[in-house]
Amino acid sequence: MSTTTVGSHGAAGAQMSVSQFIDTYVFSRDHKIIGLQFLFSTLLWFLVGGLLALGIRWQLAWPWSDMPVIGRMLFHTEGGQIAPEFYTMLFTMHATVMIFFVIIPILAGAFGNYLIPLMIGADDMAFPTLNMLSYWFMWPAFICIGSSFFLPGNGAASGWTSYPPLSAVWEAAPGSGMAQTMWLLGITFVGVSSMMGSVNYMTTIIQMRAPGMTMFRLPLTIWGMFITAVLQAFALPVLTAAGFMQLTDRVLGTGFFLPEGLIVNNNDMASGGGQPLLWQHLFWFYSHPAVYIMILPAMGMVSDIISCFARKPVFGYKPMVYSISGIAGLGFIVWGHHMFVSGMNPMLGMTFMVSTMMIALPSAVKVFNWLGTIWGGKISFTTPMLFALSFVSMFIIGGLSGIFMAATPVDIFIHDTYFIVAHFHYVLFGGTAMAVFGAIYFWFPKMFGRMMNEPWGQVHFFLTFVFLNGTFYLMHILGAVGFPRRLADPYDYQTFAHLQPMNQFITICAIGMVASQFIFAVNFIYSMFYGTPCGRNPWGANSLEWAAPSPPGHGNFDFQPIVYRGPYEYGSPEVETENYPQWQPPPDKPGDGGAGQDNPEKKA
Amino acid sequence: MGRLWSLLFLLVPVLGTLVFVLAMADIGPLYKHWLPLNANSHGGIIDSLFLFILGLTGVIFVGTGVALFWFMWKYDEQRNREPVKFSHGSHTLEVVWSILPAATLVFIAIFQMDAWANAKMKRPLVSPGADGVEGTLDDIFQPPLVEVVGRQFEWRIRYAGKDGVIGTEDDVHTVNTLFLPVNEEIVIEVTSMDVLHSFFLPNMRVKQDLVPGMKQLVWFKPVKTGVFDLVCAELCGWGHYKMRGRMIVGTRAEFDEWLEDLRQQQNQTILTSR
Numbered sequence: 001m002s003t004t005t006v007g008s009h010g011a012a013g014a015q016m017s018v019s020q021f022i023d024t025y026v027f028s029r030d031h032k033i034i035g036l037q038f039l040f041s042t043l044l045w046f047l048v049g050g051l052l053a054l055g056i057r058w059q060l061a062w063p064w065s066d067m068p069v070i071g072r073m074l075f076h077t078e079g080g081q082i083a084p085e086f087y088t089m090l091f092t093m094h095a096t097v098m099i100f101f102v103i104i105p106i107l108a109g110a111f112g113n114y115l116i117p118l119m120i121g122a123d124d125m126a127f128p129t130l131n132m133l134s135y136w137f138m139w140p141a142f143i144c145i146g147s148s149f150f151l152p153g154n155g156a157a158s159g160w161t162s163y164p165p166l167s168a169v170w171e172a173a174p175g176s177g178m179a180q181t182m183w184l185l186g187i188t189f190v191g192v193s194s195m196m197g198s199v200n201y202m203t204t205i206i207q208m209r210a211p212g213m214t215m216f217r218l219p220l221t222i223w224g225m226f227i228t229a230v231l232q233a234f235a236l237p238v239l240t241a242a243g244f245m246q247l248t249d250r251v252l253g254t255g256f257f258l259p260e261g262l263i264v265n266n267n268d269m270a271s272g273g274g275q276p277l278l279w280q281h282l283f284w285f286y287s288h289p290a291v292y293i294m295i296l297p298a299m300g301m302v303s304d305i306i307s308c309f310a311r312k313p314v315f316g317y318k319p320m321v322y323s324i325s326g327i328a329g330l331g332f333i334v335w336g337h338h339m340f341v342s343g344m345n346p347m348l349g350m351t352f353m354v355s356t357m358m359i360a361l362p363s364a365v366k367v368f369n370w371l372g373t374i375w376g377g378k379i380s381f382t383t384p385m386l387f388a389l390s391f392v393s394m395f396i397i398g399g400l401s402g403i404f405m406a407a408t409p410v411d412i413f414i415h416d417t418y419f420i421v422a423h424f425h426y427v428l429f430g431g432t433a434m435a436v437f438g439a440i441y442f443w444f445p446k447m448f449g450r451m452m453n454e455p456w457g458q459v460h461f462f463l464t465f466v467f468l469n470g471t472f473y474l475m476h477i478l479g480a481v482g483f484p485r486r487l488a489d490p491y492d493y494q495t496f497a498h499l500q501p502m503n504q505f506i507t508i509c510a511i512g513m514v515a516s517q518f519i520f521a522v523n524f525i526y527s528m529f530y531g532t533p534c535g536r537n538p539w540g541a542n543s544l545e546w547a548a549p550s551p552p553g554h555g556n557f558d559f560q561p562i563v564y565r566g567p568y569e570y571g572s573p574e575v576e577t578e579n580y581p582q583w584q585p586p587p588d589k590p591g592d593g594g595a596g597q598d599n600p601e602k603k604a
Numbered sequence: 605m606g607r608l609w610s611l612l613f614l615l616v617p618v619l620g621t622l623v624f625v626l627a628m629a630d631i632g633p634l635y636k637h638w639l640p641l642n643a644n645s646h647g648g649i650i651d652s653l654f655l656f657i658l659g660l661t662g663v664i665f666v667g668t669g670v671a672l673f674w675f676m677w678k679y680d681e682q683r684n685r686e687p688v689k690f691s692h693g694s695h696t697l698e699v700v701w702s703i704l705p706a707a708t709l710v711f712i713a714i715f716q717m718d719a720w721a722n723a724k725m726k727r728p729l730v731s732p733g734a735d736g737v738e739g740t741l742d743d744i745f746q747p748p749l750v751e752v753v754g755r756q757f758e759w760r761i762r763y764a765g766k767d768g769v770i771g772t773e774d775d776v777h778t779v780n781t782l783f784l785p786v787n788e789e790i791v792i793e794v795t796s797m798d799v800l801h802s803f804f805l806p807n808m809r810v811k812q813d814l815v816p817g818m819k820q821l822v823w824f825k826p827v828k829t830g831v832f833d834l835v836c837a838e839l840c841g842w843g844h845y846k847m848r849g850r851m852i853v854g855t856r857a858e859f860d861e862w863l864e865d866l867r868q869q870q871n872q873t874i875l876t877s878r
């Protein structure tokens with residue numbers, strides 16, 4: 001182990017030359033710096049995505065009305081109002097940013113990078129240069145998609161699902177010509193970046209575990225990351241290929257997704273012979289597994305946090321691992337549930353219904369095991385724990401609403417309504433985003449050597465939790481009325497005219513939710529510099545990252561960690577202490593000196 | 605604090621259930637915030653399946669939500685004096701809570717299949733044909749009464765003329781207004797000229813994406829007269845929101861009269877334009 005380099009980059013920062021600085025912080029090959037780069041970039045995009053969402057909410061609450069303060073700045077030509085084509089761009093970009101620039105890269109890119117080597121006891125990733133590239137390949141994507149905001153016209157506007165022909169034919173969406181092409185390129189770059197990450201994570205987890213770290217001693221976070229990497233490796237090529245096909249349809253005049261005889265905007269289309277549904281199959285073949293890419297790491301992190309603060313082993317570790325794997329396996333045969341009313345053969349709809357129902361099973365097993373974990377524990381209600389528990393509570397709602405949509409006849413009615421919007425916000429915001437907040441509060445001390453402010457963390461949790469439910473819960477009710485998604489002004493329909501007050505309530509909650517995040521932002525930035533300094537293991541946790549200094553220096557560990565047991569031995573009768581870290585030698589086997597540094601606290 | 609946090613989590617199942625109960629009961633601010641009027645004789649099954657799943661998931665929602673609350677309440681570090689239950693899980697429990705949901709889920713899936721088949725696979729028959737058996741080759745299907753073509757951003761509607769066949773010279777054309785006779789099995793042929801659209805009749809519990817290059821059929825049986833919304837439910841471009849149609853359901857006599865009027869108007873315009 002490279003003990004000599006520990007802490008060197010932090011202290012030497014002041015006298016660094018420019019090129020050293022660039023090596024260390026810009027084109028760094030250190031997984032921790034890369035993880036932080038991902039973290040900061042994605043948090044900034046989180047802000048962008050949140051503001052885009054407020055634009056959507058504004059229009060739904062007070063359609064075609066002057067947006068206060070920023071309206072005039074954004075759309076001076078329309079007198080401060082949102083134009084319909086701008087609205088289409090808003091929800092397209094909101095989803096694109098949140099999915100491709102926030103959720104996926106913050107889980108795999110930020111936490112995957114930061115935690116994998118530390119938690120398995122490695123000094124870095126298997127391929128540090130590839131790792132660096134996986135971050136820097138996000139930048140062309142940022143530029144492509146960011147630039148589409150400024151290109152003439154209105155930005156990409158065929159939804160994050162980019163269904164052809166709307167997305168593939170220039171004439172179908174005249175305002176978004178170049179932007180739509182840039183959008184496709186951007187998604188391709190994200191795919192390349194994820195692919196590099198994926199290969200790296202798999203190799204690292206398989207090859208670089210510390211002595212004694214068997215697969216079944218891996219923390220569930222690592223299992224989540226590992227299976228996610230596998231999912232990406234298998235699913236991404238399909239998206240990339242489909243993206244290129246759509247790109248050639250757009251710019252080279254091929255007709256993969258365009259049928260014969262299209263007449264768009266009074267123009268006869270020359271190309272043809274393709275099938276619009278083919279895109280949907282390819283897209284969802286990637287994007288259904290992708291929704292698990294967006295939650296499995298979060299499930300892992302939540303398991304670690306819950307076990308740590310319930311002071312009790314994870315209930316059913318192996319069933320947890322099997323359900324993660326089961327979700328991943330089944331995840332490849334359910335994509336058709338997004339296409340029940342798309343015109344796909346209804347016979348196929350039946351098989352996809354059965355497989356989709358089955359995928360709710362491992363999700364249920366996980367929920368029961370989380371409940372089992374806190375049962376009989378000693379729960380301390382810290383901020384990370386609150387966020388982790390809210391993940392469970394919110395994921396239950398999102399998982400159960402999935403069953404409605406998996407039921408094909410019911411989906412006929414609720415497909416493309418706000419019921420769907422409620423579903424995926426419960427899993428993605430109530431689930432993943434809450435888990436990510438929990439994870440940030442939990443691992444912040446490791447990343448920066450300081451604690452985040454606890455009372456303000458709890459305020460942030462409280463407000464987010466309340467506003468989140470205020471925003472998304474009622475969307476189930478909207479969906480039950482049939483309220484369609486992606487509609488700039490639904491109130492001219494007699495069926496939906498009376499739903500405006502409910503939408504106004506939702507918008508007010510959404511504004512509250514975005515506003516509450518500023519508490520988090522201030523807490524985060526303030527604590528980076530002025531938070532209470534902490535030792536290696538402030539939470540009294542068990543997994544290996546807590547054996548390293550906070551923050552860990554280059555090469556991570558200042559001793560060779562050896563793993564003696566699983567990561568969840570809290571409350572073990574074998575020791576006096578509440579925790580029993582993975583690296584602590586058993587009492588009858590004297591240690592190697594490096595173990596259990598400024599830790600563990602004694603049992604009360 | 606632990607107690608307060610537990611209570612906050614208890615609010616999730618409590619308020620969550622309350623919202624649905626109020627909406628179903630049509631009470632207070634949630635008046636008319638529930639499934640819209642169903643006017644399709646085959647649509648009721650979708651509503652009952654929805655309610656069936658709601659009941660089932662509701663039980664699980666409340667059960668798990670209350671369990672979460674109770675564990676948080678009881679095992680709060682500040683109050684729980686018992687030592688931690690050092691347990692890595694229970695094989696029996698895992699088996700039980702895998703098999704029970706699995707069986708339930710399979711049951712839900714099988715329970716849906718008839719309704720799905722009726723909505724999307726079993727096109728209404730005029731008669732089962734000479735052999736008198738449904739589902740055989742000589743079945744005589746209900747022919748489409750009308751064709752609906754989606755186009756950015758309107759619904760082009762076409763009825764068969766005197767010859768009873770759609771796609772001939774004497775077709776009757778209109779835009780955005782779909783007139784249908786009540787209490788008859790209606791079959792509609794749907795397709796799109798340009799991009800995807802979705803033919804959504806909330807009150808009929810009917811939704812079908814329109815795909816260019818594909819002709820598809822939808823069917824239902826309106827049992828109430830009145831004016832209903834025809835919604836485009838698939839993003840079709842900037843004007844998606846204004847792709848609004850309406851469906852008028854009237855008696856057979858009203859329908860015939862309306863169609864006849866339309867035909868005459870159309871002949872008139874053709875004559876004058878010549």
Ligand code: HEM
Nearest residue numbers: 291294295337338360363399402403405406415416424427
């Ligand atoms: C219990 C397991 C789940 C089931 C049974 C389920 C089922 C479904 C179904 C049937 C749809 C399609 C609905 C429609 O468009 O008509 C859907 C949509 C969706 N689900 Fe799930 N789901 C589950 C879990 C998840 C999870 C864990 C995530 C993400 C972390 C997720 C994210 C999404 C998203 C993003 C969509 C909407 C995509 C779109 O149309 O824009 N789902 N889900």
Ligand SMILES: [Cu+2]
Nearest residue numbers: 288291335338
């Ligand atoms: Cu899916």
Ligand SMILES: [Cu+2]
Nearest residue numbers: 836838840844
């Ligand atoms: Cu539309």
